[in-house]
Amino acid sequence: MSRRIHVGFFENPHDLLSAARECRERGVAILDARTPFPIHGIDDVIGIPRSRLGFVCCAFGAAGLFLGLLLQHWTSAVDWPINVGGKPFDSLPAFVPVGFEIMILLAGLGTAGAFLVRSRLRPGRKEPINLERVTDDRFALVVEEKDAALPGEEYALLWRRHGAVDAFVERIES
Amino acid sequence: MNALESAAAAPVPLIGGDKSPARVTRDVASPLEGRPTSLWWVGFLVAFAALAAGVASVAYQIKVGIGTWGLNRTVGWGFDITNFVFWVGIGHAGTLISAVLLLLRQRWRTSINRSAEAMTIFAVICAGIFPLIHMGRPWLAYWVFPYPNTRGSLWVNFRSALLWDVFAIGTYFTISLVFWYLGMIPDLATLRDRAKGIRRAVFRFLSLGWNGSARTWSRYELTCVLLAGLATPLVVSVHSVVSTDFATSIVPGWHTTVFPPYFVIGAIFSGFAMVLTLMLVARKTMRFEDYITKRHVLAMCKVLVFTGSIVGLAYATELFTAWYSGNPYEKFVFANRAFGPFAWAYWLMVACNVAVPQLLWIPRVRDSLLAVFVVSILVNVGMWFERFVIIVTSLHRDFLPSSWSGYVPTWVELGALVGSFGLFFTCFFLFCRFLPMIAMFEVKAVIAEEKGPHGAAHGDRRAA
Numbered sequence: 064m065s066r067r068i069h070v071g072f073f074e075n076p077h078d079l080l081s082a083a084r085e086c087r088e089r090g091v092a093i094l095d096a097r098t099p100f101p102i103h104g105i106d107d108v109i110g111i112p113r114s115r116l117g118f119v120c121c122a123f124g125a126a127g128l129f130l131g132l133l134l135q136h137w138t139s140a141v142d143w144p145i146n147v148g149g150k151p152f153d154s155l156p157a158f159v160p161v162g163f164e165i166m167i168l169l170a171g172l173g174t175a176g177a178f179l180v181r182s183r184l185r186p187g188r189k190e191p192i193n194l195e196r197v198t199d200d201r202f203a204l205v206v207e208e209k210d211a212a213l214p215g216e217e218y219a220l221l222w223r224r225h226g227a228v229d230a231f232v233e234r235i236e237s
Numbered sequence: 238m239n240a241l242e243s244a245a246a247a248p249v250p251l252i253g254g255d256k257s258p259a260r261v262t263r264d265v266a267s268p269l270e271g272r273p274t275s276l277w278w279v280g281f282l283v284a285f286a287a288l289a290a291g292v293a294s295v296a297y298q299i300k301v302g303i304g305t306w307g308l309n310r311t312v313g314w315g316f317d318i319t320n321f322v323f324w325v326g327i328g329h330a331g332t333l334i335s336a337v338l339l340l341l342r343q344r345w346r347t348s349i350n351r352s353a354e355a356m357t358i359f360a361v362i363c364a365g366i367f368p369l370i371h372m373g374r375p376w377l378a379y380w381v382f383p384y385p386n387t388r389g390s391l392w393v394n395f396r397s398a399l400l401w402d403v404f405a406i407g408t409y410f411t412i413s414l415v416f417w418y419l420g421m422i423p424d425l426a427t428l429r430d431r432a433k434g435i436r437r438a439v440f441r442f443l444s445l446g447w448n449g450s451a452r453t454w455s456r457y458e459l460t461c462v463l464l465a466g467l468a469t470p471l472v473v474s475v476h477s478v479v480s481t482d483f484a485t486s487i488v489p490g491w492h493t494t495v496f497p498p499y500f501v502i503g504a505i506f507s508g509f510a511m512v513l514t515l516m517l518v519a520r521k522t523m524r525f526e527d528y529i530t531k532r533h534v535l536a537m538c539k540v541l542v543f544t545g546s547i548v549g550l551a552y553a554t555e556l557f558t559a560w561y562s563g564n565p566y567e568k569f570v571f572a573n574r575a576f577g578p579f580a581w582a583y584w585l586m587v588a589c590n591v592a593v594p595q596l597l598w599i600p601r602v603r604d605s606l607l608a609v610f611v612v613s614i615l616v617n618v619g620m621w622f623e624r625f626v627i628i629v630t631s632l633h634r635d636f637l638p639s640s641w642s643g644y645v646p647t648w649v650e651l652g653a654l655v656g657s658f659g660l661f662f663t664c665f666f667l668f669c670r671f672l673p674m675i676a677m678f679e680v681k682a683v684i685a686e687e688k689g690p691h692g693a694a695h696g697d698r699r700a701a
Contacts, residue, residue, distance in 0.1 A: 076685060096451035099258055099427070100682040101458050105451050114456045120463045138383055138392035150396055160401040160478050164408040167471045171412040171464055175419055178460040179445065182453045184422070188446025197449045198427040200258035200681075 065236050067208040067215065068094070070194065071222035072201045072229035076102040079202040082225035083108045092207045097197040116177055123173025124166050131165030132158055201229070208232075251345055251683060253527035258681045265424075265675045266431055268523060273670055276522050281670075284662035291656005294649045295370055303373045305649040311642040312632045316650040317371040318482075320657055322624040323507070324364035325406065325479055326500075329472055330508025331357030332413060335420070336468035339461065344686070345536050347679035348528045351424075352519065352668070353512050354417040359664040360511075361410045363657040368402070370653070398481040405478040412471060416464050422447050423457075424673040476504040483627065490570035490631030493558065499551040506544035506590070507620035513537050513613035515665065517606055519674065528675050534609055538597045541616065545594030548623075552587065566636065574630045578643065582622050583630070589619020 073079040079096060083105070086093050093109040096102070105111070132155075139145075140152040150157070179185065194203045208215055215232075222230045256264070273281075298305045308315050331353035338346040369375045381403045383393045393400050426447035429440035447453070480500035483491035513534070520529040559571040574583045593615045602608045634641045668674070 097449040098451065098454065099449060100423075100678040100685070101454040102451070106455050109451060111452055111455050114459045116456060116459050116463060120467070124467075134383065135395045138390075139395050143389050143392060145392075145394070147394055147396055154396055157396040160474065160481075161395055161404045163474060164401075164404040164471075164478075167467050167474075168408040168411060171408075171415060171467050174460055174463050174467075175415045178419075178456055182450075182456055184445035184447060184453070186442045186445055190446070190448060194448070196430075198423070198430045198447070199262045 065234050068233045068235055069206050069208055069218040069222075070231055070233065071204045071206075071218070071225075071227040072194075072196075073204070073226060074201070074228050076105075076202055078226040079204055080105065080108055082204055082222065082227070085221060085225065086204070086206055089213050090209070091213050092209055094205045094207055097194050097203040097205065099198055099200060099202070102202075114181075116174055116181070119177040120170050120174040124170035126173075127169030128162055128166035130169070131162040134165075135161060251530065251532055251687065252348070252680060253530050256527065256684060258684070261677050261681050261684070262427055262431070264525075264528070265673050265677050265680075266428055268669075269428065269671065269673070270431070274522075277666065277670065280522070281663065281666040284659050284666055287655050287659025288663045289656075289659070290652050291654075291659050294652025294656060295366075298370060298649050298653070299375060303371065305647060307645045307647045307650060309642050309644070311635055311640050312629060312644040314628050314632065315644055316625075316646050316654060317367045319621065319624040319628055320654055321364050321367035322479055322500075322628075323621050324360045324367075324657065324661075326476065326504035326507045326620065326624075327511045328357040328360035328364065328409070328413070328508065329476060329501070329504035330512045331355070331360075332409075332416075332468050332472040333505055333508065334512065335416065336465035336472065339465045340469060343536075344683050345533055347676055347683050348525075348530075348533055349512065349516055350679070351417075351420065351676045352515065352665075352674050354413065354420065355665065355668045355672075356508075356511065356515060357413045358410070358417060359661050359668075360508075361406065361413065362664070363661050365406060365410070366657065366660075367653075398478065398485045401478045402482060405475045409471060409475045412464070412468055416461075416468060419457075419460065419464070420676065421672065423449070423678045424676060427677055428673060473501055476500045483631075488631050488635075489564070489566040490574070490627070493555065495551060495554050495558070499548075499555075502544050502547045502551065503620060503623060506541065506548050507617060509537055509540045509544065510613040510616035510620065513541070513609060514617065517610045517613070519669065523669060523674065525675065528680065531604075534606065535603065538603045538609060541594050541612070542597045545590060545616070549591035552591065569634075570631055573634055574626060577630065577634070579626065579630045579633070582626050586619050586622040586626050589615045590623060593619070 071079075071082060073082065076098065079098070080102065083093060083096065087108060087110075096105060096109055098105075106113075135158040136153060139154070139158075144152040146152075194205075195201070197203050206218075208218070213221065218232070219230060254260075306315065306317070331350075334346050334353040335350040335357075338350070369378050372378060381393060381400065383395075422444055425440050425444035426449070429437060429444045432440055477497035477500065480496035484493060484496040486492060516529050516533070516537075520526055556571055559567045562568075574580070593612055596612060597603045597609070602612070629644050633644055
């Protein structure tokens with residue numbers, strides 16, 4: 064079975080948003096939008112769920128703090144306690160700075176790593192459809208044709224109604 | 238701040254010249270695609286020569302030992318730690334601009350955040366070199382890490398402020414690098430889509446297949462906010478930890494509780510001065526007058542006046558505390574700072590850091606880019622001397638007058654200082670040449686926001 068993908072190109076985010084709203088009202092499946100910069104308010108229009116990266120950050124931070132304090136406790140008080148200036152072996156207040164830094168380090172690396180993995184960003188990634196100028200000055204809306212929502216020949220009109228400057232259709236075998 | 242506020246409220250656009258997104262791409266990307274200008278070559282070669290001088294003196298010092306420095310038994314820290322604290326401080330403005338101003342939704346940051354973050358990374362590299370070479374045997378530098386070893390395992394001393402420094406600077410460098418690189422991915426994709434041949438292959442690798450998808454943008458923005466939220470307490474912690482190198486000792490002049498906030502604000506002050514210096518040069522040489530406008534300069538001038546005043550307050554607090562404590566050693570150190578053999582350095586510091594920034598209250602001074610440039614240079618000089626004064630004047634006359642001594646740097650130390658500036662500017666010139674200096678996607682978003690929904694510029698909203 065093959066899927067027909069329609070792409071409309073716009074010159075500014077407002078035209079793209081108005082086209083996306085109409086698609087949504089008519090029940091056309093919006094696959095994605097490709098834009099040169101983040102557009103505010105687009106998440107609700109094309110139905111992007113709220114990211115859970117905040118929890119990842121929190122979990123890595125908690126793990127970092129725990130592991131950092133554990134490392135210091137184990138090395139300074141368990142494995143080989145050394146008397147330094149009469150200070151207690153398990154000197155928790157002195158362990159706060161390093162614990163804090165390891166917390167930040169793991170939280171930051173974990174969040175950035177989770178973002179890359181979740182967004183499938185990696186060197187050598189291949190693009191199924193090449194959309195020109197979306198990293199420069201064009202705003203593309205990618206939708207999938209559904210006859211029940213909008214027949215195939217209507218998409219060109221839809222794009223034009225919202226001020227599209229370019230459009231194309233691509234057939235993808237799946 | 239009334240005078241500054243009213244000047245800022247004047248309707249000066251954030252980005253000049255009514256630019257389209259394609260124009261922004263062209264303006265930022267085309268300097269990277271042609272041959273470098275002769276001005277770039279002059280700057281790069283001067284910086285590279287300074288770096289070479291630094292490499293030569295450090296190589297000599299590593300071969301012969303740190304006896305080649307002017308340090309002695311009384312003054313055990315001199316240029317090395319001064320340069321270390323100076324460079325770490327320079328880095329702080331980059332994080333402040335990219336992280337704190339992002340959280341505060343200050344849109345003026347978008348023209349300068351990329352280069353300020355690059356500055357952070359290069360400054361931290363410069364900073365890291367000094368403790369390393371101060372070890373004398375830098376090939377054993379890995380001993381500062383807690384790794385299992387055949388000596389016990391003998392672990393590092395986690396109660397030492399110097400070890401906290403290792404973790405603070407290491408984390409700071411790593412997180413700054415991640416933040417800088419993540420922030421650059423969309424722009425690297427823009428460059429990839431313009432480039433041909435080998436450059437295209439390199440940018441394709443570096444941009445990780447970025448395609449501008451709305452789903453990715455959504456996660457991307459959240460990631461940046463989370464990293465900014467992590468970097469903000471981190472930047473405060475880093476210079477606080479650096480200050481504990483001094484504050485946890487019992488040396489009069491160092492052993493004070495005001496040190497962490499005093500160091501952090503001083504770092505922000507010196508960092509913004511360095512950002513101003515670099516931005517004023519970059520805007521002229523790279524023709525970025527429309528992107529780094531008077532609005533940006535004015536905003537940074539405000540930060541300089543504000544932080545400079547707090548630095549002045551910190552100096553006054555130190556003097557007051559020394560007098561009010563009734564501690565004769567503390568009193569002596571501060572009298573010695575102001576009137577002893579290094580009085581010239583102390584008063585140079587006060588003049589550059591407290592008096593000079595106050596000139597920015599005068600509209601004629603802050604309107605003249607040349608005057609602002611001179612002020613920023615003087616603040617840099619003053620902040621270098623602040624660290625010199627804190628370190629050397631607290632040490633050179635200690636508890637026993639029989640062990641008092643002076644301190645004069647040797648050519649090896651001067652060479653290392655010159656070399657650190659060489660390294661910093663060499664990195665910066667390479668960065669200007671190969672990577673997008675201005676965050677294109679953020680500037681495009683700011684322009685789109687300023688234009689509003691119908692493509693028309695709203696003069697009143699620009700001023701807001």
